[in-house]
Amino acid sequence: MKIGTPTEVSAGENRVAMTPDSALQLQKLGYDCLIQSGAGQKAGFADKLYEDAGVTVVATAEALWAQSDIIAKVRIPTLAELDYLTPEKTLITFFNPGGNAEGLEKAKETGANVIAMEMVPRISRAQKMDALSSMANIAGYRAVIEAGNNFGRFFTGQVTAAGKVPPAKVLVVGAGVAGLAAIGTATSLGAITYAFDVRPEVAEQVESMGAEFVYLDFEEEQQDGSATGGYASVSSPEFREAQLKKFRELAPEMDIVITTALIPNREAPKLWLKDMIAEMKPGSVIVDLAAEKGGNAEGTVMDERVVTDNGVIIIGYTDFPSRMATQSSTLYATNIRHMMTDLTPEKDGQINHNMEDDVIRGATVAHQGEITFPPPPPKVQ
Numbered sequence: 001m002k003i004g005t006p007t008e009v010s011a012g013e014n015r016v017a018m019t020p021d022s023a024l025q026l027q028k029l030g031y032d033c034l035i036q037s038g039a040g041q042k043a044g045f046a047d048k049l050y051e052d053a054g055v056t057v058v059a060t061a062e063a064l065w066a067q068s069d070i071i072a073k074v075r076i077p078t079l080a081e082l083d084y085l086t087p088e089k090t091l092i093t094f095f096n097p098g099g100n101a102e103g104l105e106k107a108k109e110t111g112a113n114v115i116a117m118e119m120v121p122r123i124s125r126a127q128k129m130d131a132l133s134s135m136a137n138i139a140g141y142r143a144v145i146e147a148g149n150n151f152g153r154f155f156t157g158q159v160t161a162a163g164k165v166p167p168a169k170v171l172v173v174g175a176g177v178a179g180l181a182a183i184g185t186a187t188s189l190g191a192i193t194y195a196f197d198v199r200p201e202v203a204e205q206v207e208s209m210g211a212e213f214v215y216l217d218f219e220e221e222q223q224d225g226s227a228t229g230g231y232a233s234v235s236s237p238e239f240r241e242a243q244l245k246k247f248r249e250l251a252p253e254m255d256i257v258i259t260t261a262l263i264p265n266r267e268a269p270k271l272w273l274k275d276m277i278a279e280m281k282p283g284s285v286i287v288d289l290a291a292e293k294g295g296n297a298e299g300t301v302m303d304e305r306v307v308t309d310n311g312v313i314i315i316g317y318t319d320f321p322s323r324m325a326t327q328s329s330t331l332y333a334t335n336i337r338h339m340m341t342d343l344t345p346e347k348d349g350q351i352n353h354n355m356e357d358d359v360i361r362g363a364t365v366a367h368q369g370e371i372t373f374p375p376p377p378p379k380v381q
């Protein structure tokens, strides 16, 4: 069978779902690989590199979709892209099935099988296919780099002939995948880093990375966002009040705040409020990684950099992975390759869409003319 990757059509998207390296691995599974001419260009992979890796370069999107049995791409497909699908084809991509009813309906009509990469269950066996985590890791790293680029001072403290420079203080709110990557980056740059999460079980991880976990003045047994499957649930009003009180204490001290707090399928909780921003020093930076879901900070504008009246910079970009397209394409293409390994147990270049497999079932949102989203809960944790 043939697996092909088209050029992403969303404006500003620099990533690509197949790299020359991942193509070599896909060929070992028995597949022929195709790429649309120029698809890897913005991620640093020229057509020549694909040709050298045995990939056939195809001139147009139309030809690429027509010739491929399996299409791997990054962004949620447009309706025009879905129009290329036929019952024999399989599409592997981010799909946002929870917020893309029209796309799901269209996918069903085509009869094609669609695998949504954000639906890969967060179980240990599937970690190598977990593209959301790959992208969140990059976003956390890049959030700190972006903050540094906007912050007018060093991260690390220095004693120089021209004077003593204090280290920057960084607070990371939400210590999931993106938050832990942000903590690692900030501490490695020499900042004094603090982190808070509703799941107290992450405190040890936070501390092992050189950051200080922020505890609330709240009864221990209640200080639990009662996590399920690695995700947080909604906090009680009392817990939220205790959290906001602690943040109010910290706000005047913090130079950089990175917010990543998220509860699946909900608007982002508002945690860094206007009065806290008003207490921050001019030149302080907030990077709100939850901007796409409404933002954790009051005043975040999606995809923009705003400066408040008191000189605090709030960054709400939602395309951090695309800003590091070589890295994110490499990791995403590897996630896809692992998904293909699961789909090709015989390594014979033939897809075996086994709906009894928890990971494949969990990620499949359209199958043989049916919508198969939402999936049943996974059997194996």
Ligand code: NAD
Binding pocket: 132, 133, 135, 136, 139, 173, 174, 175, 176, 177, 178, 179, 196, 197, 198, 199, 225, 230, 231, 232, 235, 260, 261, 262, 263, 269, 271, 288, 289, 290, 291, 292, 293, 317, 318, 319, 320, 321
């Ligand atoms: P995750 O689920 O691993 O982590 C979210 C963390 O927030 C969890 O640890 C959770 O316990 C914590 N949390 C939830 N509610 C909280 C609260 N009230 N206070 C403190 N902590 C709370 O998610 P992730 O994969 O790390 O993604 C984090 C965010 O980054 C998401 O919003 C995601 O959409 C976003 N993201 C942004 C970009 C971008 O380019 N801007 C790219 C990738 C991911």
